Amino acid sequence: MSAMAEDSSPLAPLAVVVLAAGKGTRMKSNLHKVLHPIAGRPMLEHLMASAAELSPQRQVVVAGHGLEQLERALGESVTFAVQEPQLGTGHAVQQAQGALQGFDGDVLILYGDVPFVRTETMRAMIERLHAEDSPAVVVLGFEPEDPLQYGRVLAHDDGRIAMMVEYKDATDEQRACRLCNSGLMAVRSADLFDLLSRVGNDNAQGEYYLVDIVNVATLEGRTCAVITTDDPDEVGGINSRGELAEAEARWQARRRKDAMADGVTLTAPETVFFAWDTQLGRDVTIEPNVVFGPGVMVADDVTIRAFSHLEGATLESGVEIGPYARLRPGAVLKTGSKVGNFVEMKKAVLGEGAKANHLSYLGDAEIGAGANIGAGTITCNYDGYFKHKTVIGERAFIGSNSALVAPLQIGADAIVAAGSAVTRNVAPGELRLVRGEQLVKPGWADRFHDTMKKKKAEQKK
Structure with missing residues (x-):
């Protein structure tokens, strides 16, 4: 990853804002999208655990549909903000303003359906925010094999951003750029909501795009910067059952190698x-x-x-x-x-x-x-x-096909005979045999077979 710094504590107090207001319709599920598990853990909790290693002072989850499920899953460990209606990613982050009232520090913006962002990547974004050129916004970029319909980051060779554009609003020339926007950002709290207040919705979707805070800052002559992850899978979003299965497969493959x-x-x-x-x-x-x-x-x-x-x-x-x-x-x-x-x-x-x-x-x-x-x-x-x-x-020995009916104590070195149904305590060294008396009738089976064979022969006549 470019601009990766050594392990260290964040340079200022940190708040984490996680966007999780989408309805997740492609999952076709009553369970909130970000609560679907990977390796037995809800994807949102994977993300929150990585962020927790940075010791954030505040954690805000922006929710909409399925708020009650998120509250049950996360409890009081986070603050919830509600986005209703959903008018875009910029509008979603604005809903966290109340929860961040009085907070002075860095804000890391993450997505609940992008669960495997490494702590090291988050730290690199924050430390880039405090570099000598003091960028207003730091964006995490990536270069996938197929850029598909991701938004593009148009940047200079030194990582300074010239412009960001959503795919639907991009020209063919801009779409030829391979550096894509993951959506993850680091911004100072003093800048974040001021920049958001100047974002409009004059675009193909009629939404307030979070990426436009970069364009607003750039037009004011401020520097914005991009760092690039060396693992595109790290920022892969999960929107369907198929993508969930693919994420599980990637996670398992890494864990097996480890x-x-x-x-x-x-x-x-x-x-x-x-x-x-x-x-x-x-x-x-x-x-x-x-x-x-x-x-x-x-x-x-x-x-x-x-x-x-x-x-x-x-x-x-x-x-x-x-x-x-x-x-x-x-x-x-x-x-x-x-x-x-x-x-x-x-x-x-x-x-x-x-x-x-x-x-x-x-x-x-x-x-x-x-x-x-x-x-x-x-x-x-x-x-x-x-x-x-x-x-x-x-050293107790319990014979085969025994039923031990609790509450029950069986002492050391005791033996329970096979086929026993034990309902009372067994003392140490004791043999316990609980069976019906064995009945022996010599020749009975031979006589039974003879009688039944005769009856069967008569029925065939």
């Missing part, structure tokens, strides 16, 4: 999907078709076998899960523990070296170190109204 660079083995990288906050240690092996939801922490030397799904889970070192394991929020696997195929865990702790190898459900449970959970075992944690806990002691 994971492998950090010492993770992905045997089929393109089939693994991470969440925005997935944490992975070294020498982790992830087989094909694994999906991470939010809140997963994986320590060193863990193996995650194919077709597993993890969310809100913690895996300590040496753990092995899957294939076809499902770990839900609150699942904790201690060092060296293992869950196998078709095992589901939710709000449960599997102790050091403990195993649940097949076809089990462990919910609201605490399983001690070295315990063995047999195939088909379930913790019956819900009575229709409340959840209850099952505690299994160290």
Whole structure:
């Protein structure tokens, strides 16, 4: 990126204004466009997290349609301004004037549907604003492979802007320029609303364009400047389900590369999907078709076998899960523990070296170190109204196809025989066998088969 500065704090107090008033009709969704998730996180929150690293004093989201959804998602962390009706980007920024009353500093203008602007890029814009030529406005430009219908930035070789023009108002000569306007700007608060007050709507759309603050300042003889991102994807907007999927694919591709660079083995990288906050240690092996939801922490030397799904889970070192394991929020696997195929865990702790190898459900449970959970075992944690806990002691052995009806405690070294439905606590070292008495009738099956064969033969006559 040109004009990129070293990491440093902003030179003046900072306010962030995020435009999110569009109706997002191309999404064809009842969910606000900027709340659609990428890597398990609403796109707007990706953007706000990057901006938060600059420690802004004020954050303003300009909303219109779907204001209530945005308020629920962001709570009191931001101030909301309402744009109604929507008369263009310049008009949208004007709606933040009340929220910025009394603020004296820099204003960074971002877009809620452009979620992956890097903190470094934001910082570079602000620092360019404080360069020796003291530009009135700094614009973030980019050069895509296909300029399409983006607005153009007509600039001198030193980055000073001669003129900005929207595509619909541009001449053929101006459209030949490849430097495009991302829409992102940095402006001093002392200049912003004064410049906006002089923007008109005499254009093809009849709207108040934010870019015209550059033209107003330039006509007054003031300098405006552009810096250019070296990654056009950074400023890619998301307006449809197709673009959302493309953004997800780009994000995942970068995350997979980062994971492998950090010492993770992905045997089929393109089939693994991470969440925005997935944490992975070294020498982790992830087989094909694994999906991470939010809140997963994986320590060193863990193996995650194919077709597993993890969310809100913690895996300590040496753990092995899957294939076809499902770990839900609150699942904790201690060092060296293992869950196998078709095992589901939710709000449960599997102790050091403990195993649940097949076809089990462990919910609201605490399983001690070295315990063995047999195939088909379930913790019956819900009575229709409340959840209850099952505690299994160290080295306990739970036989296959057992139902453990919570609340329940099973002591250390206890054995629960296969096929048992356990409703009362089991003492340490005790054997618990809960089955109906086995009935034996020698020859009964032979006589039954003979009788039924005769009946079937008679029906055919």
